[in-house]
Amino acid sequence: MARILITSAIPYINGIKHLGNLVGSQLPADAYARFMRARGHEVMFICATDEHGTPAELAAAKAGKPVAEFCADMWVVQKGLSDGFRLSFDHFGRSSSDRNHKLTQYFAGKLAENDLIEEVSEKQVYSNADGRFLPDRYIEGTCPNCGYEHARGDQCENCTKQLDPTDLINPRSAVSGSTDLEVRKTRHLYLRQSKLKDRLDQWIDSKKDWPILTTSIAKKWLHDGDGLRDRGITRDLDWGVPVMKGDKPWPGMEGKVFYVWFDAPIEYIAATAEWADANGLDDAAWQRWWRTDKGADDVRYVQFMGKDNVPFHTLSFPATIMGSGAPWKLVDYIKSFNYLNYDGGQFSTSQGRGVFMDQALEILPADYWRWWLLSHVPENSDSEFTWENFQASVNKDLADVLGNFVSRVTKFCRSKFGEAVPEGGAYGKAEATVTAEIATRLEAYEGHMEAIELRKATSELRAIWVAGNEYLQAAAPWALFKTDPDAAAAIVRFALNLIRLYGVLSSPFIPDASTAILAAMQTKDDSWPTDLDAALNTLPAGHAFSVPDVLFAKITDEAREDMQARFAGQG
């Protein structure tokens, strides 16, 4: 039995996430975690909300709430949605937790001890009307290059020229529109990750099996221009982790907080500590996942994230871990994803374009979304959601291939033999043949899951469902029943056992249906099959079962058209 630590990129607190966000980290991480648990491994699956930064403060102001209250409320919303999608986190934490405050300050102190922190004096734009420093992109003005009037302080979206906020003509705050701006001097801490460049480079080089998307982004940042640049890790904000050197004050840094991307990955560790706290466990309980000197050296640590998060996970966070000089666990495998687009364009929060997590659950059960999203997860390139594809995929795979199989077998049995596994006859050649096919496919399925090749895994799982229909069609118990009821009984017995097997094998992707299948089969035995012949004899003759309700109702053309219209967006 292995020990596997799994983290999903932590969703930003600022609003409800859309399906593109969901499929880019949390959902694939969940399928992987569920599979590994089902295989009997010890899993720690961690997620949290990412609560700091300027956008959170602004969203809170817009909602008319103090930021702490806003975040607390949004955490409840996001937690509810992750439960709704059946994301099986062992703990869903908060980056604003006391644990994260302490750990973030601890890491900063360690980095300072090791001469990896530098104080830099810089100039930044301050908005008097807003009473805050503004990040470059929150300053708007006319582009000096092309004359576009809504250029942002970091880059003009029209001509793509890189800008400095002071380049803008008629600069104004993107928050309030105020032009009462001034450039102020401020001091910030920088993480001297450039000193760790060679070590990071060698480390990345050693990861031959990582997705090319992961390593190519890391390489680009390591070697672009003068190489890896140092990075500011503090901000002039009110909401965040106060800058401290371990548990001591940091002279000159009063009133400042750590930058959200410094504390966010540390929350992976902190959330595990929060988990221990929530379960009344001691520090050793979480440290055995994170400290290689306290039991974590046999842990395999896998991270999931969208491609936009790759630099922080391949460089900044490892630099923090390495630079601490303490035996913290470094990531072993980084699975990164491309983007999911929506019907010919991007998902857009501002334009209300696409489907958001709360709306998705209002429309259809979680399993529908999970199945479609995971069988189309953007592993190799950006992929696209269309309602036609969603409808076709869900109706065919879930309703016809799997759902109808369960239906036809259980109903046939009920009408001919009653609601118990029938006795009589014996498994023969046909059963051996399909068992052999499933064994081969199961091995492939497991291999793809181990390698986190989720699309391939779903297609193999589907083929396992199809094998049941092929078997049943060839065996034709409805015909055999008339001449040889015992032979028909054996076929039905085998098919009922197939149903239970499907319930077990499908659980990483469609957990609710899995539960419903096992409940209908009236069994608690959800153990992953190691011996297929034994697994297909789990339900003995005489074992009672019930005919479940329709597992997956089909999406009608009319319903699809309604949804299509509803989510077309205003943009």
Added chain:
RNA sequence: GGGCCUGUAGCUCAGUUGGUUAGAGCAGAGCGCUCAUAACGCUUUGGUCGUAGGUUCGAGUCCUACCGGGCCUACCA
């Protein structure tokens, strides 16, 4: 501008270190079955693998150029 990814049947995608007639699912067509959510099964029609060159006995696979799509480019997270 620079870097990276991507372009394979109407649609969504597989195609290992280059090796014989390029595969799967869906959609389409035909047949079969009638237990089932008009579900299932079998058979079958679709591709000069973005374009043009090159390397090679041999290229979807390697190289070059071009065309199209996408992402990143460090103060949004």
